[in-house]
Amino acid sequence: MSGPITPGFAFRVDGVDGHARTGLLTTPHGDVPTPTFMPVGTQGSVKGLAPDEVAATGARVVLGNTYHLWLRPGPELIHGQGGLHRFTQARHAMLTDSGGFQAFSLAQQGPRTQRSGATVTAGAKTTEDGVVFRSHLDGSRHAMSPEESMRVQGLIGADIAMQLDECPPLGGEGVRDRVGIERAVARTTRWAKRCLDVWRRDYRPKGQALFGIIQGGTFTDLRISHAEELAALDFDGLALGGFSVGEPMPMMYAALAEVAHRVDPERPRYLMGVGTPLDLLEGIEHGIDMFDCVLPTRNARNGQALTRFGKLNVKHARHKADARPLDAECGCPCCAGGYSRAYLRHLFIAGEMLVLRLLSLHNLHLYGWLMNEARSAIREGRYQSWKRTFVDGYERGEL
Amino acid sequence: MSGPITPGFAFRVDGVDGHARTGLLTTPHGDVPTPTFMPVGTQGSVKGLAPDEVAATGARVVLGNTYHLWLRPGPELIHGQGGLHRFTQARHAMLTDSGGFQAFSLAQQGPRTQRSGATVTAGAKTTEDGVVFRSHLDGSRHAMSPEESMRVQGLIGADIAMQLDECPPLGGEGVRDRVGIERAVARTTRWAKRCLDVWRRDYRPKGQALFGIIQGGTFTDLRISHAEELAALDFDGLALGGFSVGEPMPMMYAALAEVAHRVDPERPRYLMGVGTPLDLLEGIEHGIDMFDCVLPTRNARNGQALTRFGKLNVKHARHKADARPLDAECGCPCCAGGYSRAYLRHLFIAGEMLVLRLLSLHNLHLYGWLMNEARSAIREGRYQSWKRTFVDGYERGEL
Numbered sequence: 196m197s198g199p200i201t202p203g204f205a206f207r208v209d210g211v212d213g214h215a216r217t218g219l220l221t222t223p224h225g226d227v228p229t230p231t232f233m234p235v236g237t238q239g240s241v242k243g244l245a246p247d248e249v250a251a252t253g254a255r256v257v258l259g260n261t262y263h264l265w266l267r268p269g270p271e272l273i274h275g276q277g278g279l280h281r282f283t284q285a286r287h288a289m290l291t292d293s294g295g296f297q298a299f300s301l302a303q304q305g306p307r308t309q310r311s312g313a314t315v316t317a318g319a320k321t322t323e324d325g326v327v328f329r330s331h332l333d334g335s336r337h338a339m340s341p342e343e344s345m346r347v348q349g350l351i352g353a354d355i356a357m358q359l360d361e362c363p364p365l366g367g368e369g370v371r372d373r374v375g376i377e378r379a380v381a382r383t384t385r386w387a388k389r390c391l392d393v394w395r396r397d398y399r400p401k402g403q404a405l406f407g408i409i410q411g412g413t414f415t416d417l418r419i420s421h422a423e424e425l426a427a428l429d430f431d432g433l434a435l436g437g438f439s440v441g442e443p444m445p446m447m448y449a450a451l452a453e454v455a456h457r458v459d460p461e462r463p464r465y466l467m468g469v470g471t472p473l474d475l476l477e478g479i480e481h482g483i484d485m486f487d488c489v490l491p492t493r494n495a496r497n498g499q500a501l502t503r504f505g506k507l508n509v510k511h512a513r514h515k516a517d518a519r520p521l522d523a524e525c526g527c528p529c530c531a532g533g534y535s536r537a538y539l540r541h542l543f544i545a546g547e548m549l550v551l552r553l554l555s556l557h558n559l560h561l562y563g564w565l566m567n568e569a570r571s572a573i574r575e576g577r578y579q580s581w582k583r584t585f586v587d588g589y590e591r592g593e594l
Numbered sequence: 595m596s597g598p599i600t601p602g603f604a605f606r607v608d609g610v611d612g613h614a615r616t617g618l619l620t621t622p623h624g625d626v627p628t629p630t631f632m633p634v635g636t637q638g639s640v641k642g643l644a645p646d647e648v649a650a651t652g653a654r655v656v657l658g659n660t661y662h663l664w665l666r667p668g669p670e671l672i673h674g675q676g677g678l679h680r681f682t683q684a685r686h687a688m689l690t691d692s693g694g695f696q697a698f699s700l701a702q703q704g705p706r707t708q709r710s711g712a713t714v715t716a717g718a719k720t721t722e723d724g725v726v727f728r729s730h731l732d733g734s735r736h737a738m739s740p741e742e743s744m745r746v747q748g749l750i751g752a753d754i755a756m757q758l759d760e761c762p763p764l765g766g767e768g769v770r771d772r773v774g775i776e777r778a779v780a781r782t783t784r785w786a787k788r789c790l791d792v793w794r795r796d797y798r799p800k801g802q803a804l805f806g807i808i809q810g811g812t813f814t815d816l817r818i819s820h821a822e823e824l825a826a827l828d829f830d831g832l833a834l835g836g837f838s839v840g841e842p843m844p845m846m847y848a849a850l851a852e853v854a855h856r857v858d859p860e861r862p863r864y865l866m867g868v869g870t871p872l873d874l875l876e877g878i879e880h881g882i883d884m885f886d887c888v889l890p891t892r893n894a895r896n897g898q899a900l901t902r903f904g905k906l907n908v909k910h911a912r913h914k915a916d917a918r919p920l921d922a923e924c925g926c927p928c929c930a931g932g933y934s935r936a937y938l939r940h941l942f943i944a945g946e947m948l949v950l951r952l953l954s955l956h957n958l959h960l961y962g963w964l965m966n967e968a969r970s971a972i973r974e975g976r977y978q979s980w981k982r983t984f985v986d987g988y989e990r991g992e993l
Binding site for chain 2: 238239240242243244245263267268272275276277282283284515516518528532533534535537538541542544545547548549551552
């Protein structure tokens with residue numbers, strides 16, 4: 196790497212199989228074997244779960260959303276309470292995103308609540324200085340610049356912060372908007388440097404790592420050149436942002452295959468906001484080390500269990516009298532706890548919140564198990580065949 | 595007692611202090627030191643909590659509502675899944691109410707959902723044969739007779755079943771309606787005998803206990819004579835029903851003082867649907883052994899913590915930056931887990947379900963702790979002074 200390493204951090208790769216690799220990320224809050232999946236605790240809680248339960252799924256890093264924590268309860272309050280770990284009683288490592296992505300995407304949805312009946316206009320605008328937006332909570336106006344993102348993340352105090360980036364949507368015609376994407380890449384680089392300036396002075400000395408974010412949409416040449424630009428800077432890790440934002444999955448897979456293994460191999464590579472079990476295995480194949488996604492917990496809250504044999508919706512009438520657990524070989528508190536599909540279905544239909552927790556634990560356990568199996572397969576040089584076996588079972592779906 | 599004891603059950607009193615008493619109720623699913631508080635798991639789940647977490651609060655019996663389980667998922671389904679313990683993975687003892695109280699009170703509220711846009715009329719009607727009502731879920735028509743209640747409870751398979759009783763409301767003028775209450779007492783006795791006939795033949799041999807229910811409103815002479823009538827029958831325990839149904843609390847306390855200690859001392863005495871921590875201590879003082887109430891868990895879901903020093907609403911702005919736990923001396927997963935009032939408030943305001951679980955655990959732990967302290971105080975002959983100290987602290991409220 197160029198420049199000194201953040202105190203308390205280290206990364207080493209200790210096994211390679213094709214482009215897939217396994218390694219160890221050291222943080223001030225514990226070692227993280229990679230590849231790793233990071234559950235999302237948007238507002239300072241992985242919905243319904245205590246931190247130790249999350250850690251028991253195999254997760255070693257949990258992601259918090261800077262946008263949400265900034266608006267509520269506020270970074271000053273979290274800082275005053277001793278930082279995010281102490282506030283949430285998490286013993287594992289934490290990562291915060293920059294807040295930019297949510298500022299843009301959530302603010303556009305408009306406020307969900309309106310105070311005193313006033314009409315509140317919503318929306319977000321990105322300029323060279325950052326993102327100006329109105330809160331989705333109360334319509335209040337906020338401005339997120341690279342400097343402000345660093346300040347807010349510094350106060351929140353996760354182990355790993357992310358630079359502010361510009362993430363253009365790739366849905367519809369966006370995927371072909373090369374000019375727009377080039378502009379976002381250039382701005383992301385300028386913002387990277389502004390973030391680094393603040394961070395080097397104020398937060399790296401305190402042991403908070405910073406990751407840069409590679410943009411470029413599905414244009415692999417833009418991705419590769421941006422990866423090289425950012426690798427020249429002293430980030431602790433490099434993320435691929437702006438994927439899974441509306442583009443067709445085959446385009447993301449194709450871009451990943453070209454780009455991921457070309458990102459500086461000395462640093463952890465993080466694919467942001469991705470994805471399904473199959474997406475993760477695809478990312479690992481091309482050299483990704485870290486993932487985060489709301490999918491396993493959000494889908495759980497919609498009644499969807501993810502298993503070695505595909506998706507299972509507990510609401511379905513065919514589970515009504517099924518005494519089997521979701522997966523008899525799964526060691527999660529839901530399956531090993533003996534809860535039957537019939538009981539889970541009853542709880543879901545009856546609106547009992549216990550089922551949201553049991554399914555969330557199950558899905559996160561699947562992800563934790565998947566990462567553990569992937570690490571073993573890579574170490575033993577059989578990643579391709581292991582992946583094929585898992586994908587076959589997942590797509591056959593005969594549970 | 596008159597008649598044989600249900601297999602697997604026993605009850606002995608092994609300490610008395612005034613009318614207060616401590617003892618041991620033996621059930622097929624474990625011993626229950628009394629006095630005991632039974633959390634409510636209406637639909638086969640104490641909302642948000644796993645059975646082992648409930649047991650860790652000190653609870654040894656959990657109550658399920660026959661009305662709810664009858665309508666959804668249905669007693670045949672529960673029976674087919676091996677009964678309520680196996681269906682819900684509970685290792686502790688379970689008790690079901692008769693279903694009559696909810697059939698009357700909930701059905702009157704009308705259906706919460708309406709199928710295919712049809713207008714559904716709701717309401718319930720009690721005749722000598724039982725309660726005819728329309729489901730609050732879908733408006734479908736159901737009839738609950740003493741025989742049907744026994745059949746449904748037998749299929750659900752809790753350790754303890756309750757007879758079907760008629761429970762007249764005591765709100766408004768009801769508290770002075772002696773004729774209406776006399777009628778309900780007489781009918782409850784006739785229903786008791788019909789329940790016993792079915793139970794002796796079909797369910798006692800299988801190890802399900804049956805408790806009778808004493809009615810009589812706040813007329814102590816009716817209560818006492820009804821208690822004697824029911825004590826002549828071979829119930830395993832005797833409950834005081836029809837309290838905390840709208841009457842002023844001083845009237846309930848006065849009736850308890852006259853009635854509770856006169857209920858057959860050889861059998862467990864159960865005060866149904868009561869109550870606050872102070873109500874429980876009042877009941878214990880007069881010789882009650884068992885309680886159930888939704889209060890600790892329902893109030894938790896509204897943000898109210900119950901502590902040794904009174905009630906605390908976590909929503910309140912004064913907790914915003916309060917790093918203290920709810921009660922530094924409490925051993926529950928919320929307090930001992932280090933969660934601060936500031937964090938609990940944040941979670942509640944942000945709509946995070948983790949807080950509902952943490953507050954439910956805290957409140958149930960307080961109830962479990964309270965019962966444990968009461969048992970010690972009775973054994974050591976200091977119940978009155980211990981109660982006075984607790985009540986003083988609870989009413990002072992200086993947490």
